[in-house]
Amino acid sequence: MKEHKITGLSCGHCALRLQEQIQQLPGGEEAKVQFNSSKIVLDEKMDMKAVRSILSLENVRFESDGEPTGPNWLMIGLYVSVASFIAALGAEWVMKTAYLPILLYAVATITSGYPTFMKGLRNLTKFKFDINTLMTVALIGAVAIGEWKEAALVAILFGINELLESYGMEKARRSMETLLKVAPKEALLLQDGNTETISIEELKVDDVVLVKTGQKIPSDGIVVYGKSSVNEAAITGESLPVEKEKGETVFGGSINNEGVLHVKITKTYNQSALSKILALVQEAQESKTPTELFINRFANYYTPIIMVISALVILVPPLLLNASWTEWLYQGLAVLIVGCPCALILSSPIAILSGITVNARNGILIKGGAYLEQLGKIEIIAFDKTGTLTLGEPHVVAEVAFHPDFYKVAYAIEKSSSHxxxxxxxxxxxxxxxxxxxxxxxxxxxxxxxxxxxxGETYRIGNEKMIGEDQADENVKKVISSLKEEGNTIVLVASENEILGVFAIADEIRTESPAIVRDLHRKGVRETVMLTGDHPAVAEKVAKRTGVSAFFGGLLPEEKVEKVKSLKASGKVAMIGDGINDAPALATADLGIAMGKGTDSAIETADIVLMQDHLGKLPDAVQVSRKVNRIIKWNIGLSLGLKLLALLLTIPGWLTLWIAILSDMGATILVTLISLTVLLHNRK
Structure with missing residues (x-):
């Protein structure tokens, strides 16, 4: 299967229809037309001429085919249509005869409505009912009853409406494409002191590449020469540079700020963190949320229902109330136009695509729209302690020396250990x-x-089991007990006869953790819970300092799973861990969030990955997802509300064709603009 970029795709229903037709071609069973990313996935053996022919039915083409020769006839048609309509209005005012205005209105209708009319006719012959079918029937009906002005205005407004739809989707797509352009294209390969420019696909493990100032590091690797600061925003979303020197790891796609680096490649590009991130972001564009799936199903029933309502509006008043056939035929045609589901279908995808883009820009990898939507509904967040709320790096918080040799004996024994x-x-x-x-x-x-x-003397260093209680006098026992009550791990140093001193060791709490927990509560998370395998006293200490709502210590992995299950009984739960040790709990939660800073395990585990090594961007991700969910609800309410208002105008007979098209057009404009506001979130 091969992926192709296509242009001209501005309608979600059109994409589905094109996909169905292409799948009927020989070898097209697995073909996919991806509306959000404007791509098509095809078997390489397919008849491309036949595919192009089908795509042309919706004025869609392969981007690789280049710009069509000659002028943009669709845009020219719209200009001619508007000019003809204005001329017709002037002719009506100046001339008494109706022939010239009718002729000009006809020109306006044909030049703007011709593409829609042809699509609609094809659909009618196949008994397929979509927006083009509705518009075609409405245009034919308007002309049949002599409403030339209304027909022309409807054709023009519908053409403008389609342009606005196209603009909204293209704006969201361009934001995503800009994000995806961070991938490097070439590398400077170092061989025998010489450099050779090669594509990143040619890079092999253990190759050494030269990275000059301002250049992108081509793939994941280790610095073997040089020292520089590196911008890792493409991976982590962090704007501050990170200092790198010999022996340190670097990520493909990050930028060398100054100096020269020699980097030994440890992963081919397609196995690098950046490659996997970009692949997952692209996949996320096309995943459907439950809301989108519902809207698509609803639209399938919505259009036929509107056609039935239109038929009732046309038939019932004349047959039962002896009303004018012409008047109610006009009202019925207006109902058809109200039934266009454009704004409803656009209510979700632009907002979802924008939300995924904004989060990816911040180093938050959301693997699909469904997970973005779910994040906006989270009520409870469960944290693993080690490496999440804490740094996962034990450090000495206190020490008490009972003998002057305490430090030098401890150092002599421990310096050979990697514990x-x-x-x-x-x-x-x-x-x-x-x-x-x-x-x-x-x-x-x-x-x-x-x-x-x-x-020449025997010494021991370790826990209380190692030392034994017989060597500890009351003063030492009191010190040990006091340090343990504070939730510390105790390390004792002793000779054969006495205890030399004690170290109190604890996992260092991330400085940002308390502020993050407070911010999450402000953003609408009802409860924060810490789940850890550490001693309950340690858990209590960390819980108090971080401000989480509740904590549970001494938990085995399977017990963490049970706690997550019990939390799910009272609300939607997200679990945050390192993506390896907490995998069972991550899988059990409604949403699994992994921390990783680009590690393979973090990218492959969980539904959302925080590419930084901290929780700093999590509240922002929650805020973006809640905003997206609110916007989708507003969009659905707005698009249906305006249509309902227009339909109510049929009761007194006030609904006109131009009011009908304006209700749809207005909803489309508002839905598009409101959805695009997501892209402005925290934009600097």
Missing amino acids: PLAKAVIAKCSEIGTEEIEADEITTVSGQGITAIVN
């Missing part, structure tokens, strides 16, 4: 500048700590 708690102890000892001595015969005791020989 997270050991790293915290090493960092603290390095910070105070302890004396460096060597440890021998280092032995790890699983689940407890380490023993070693330092200066």
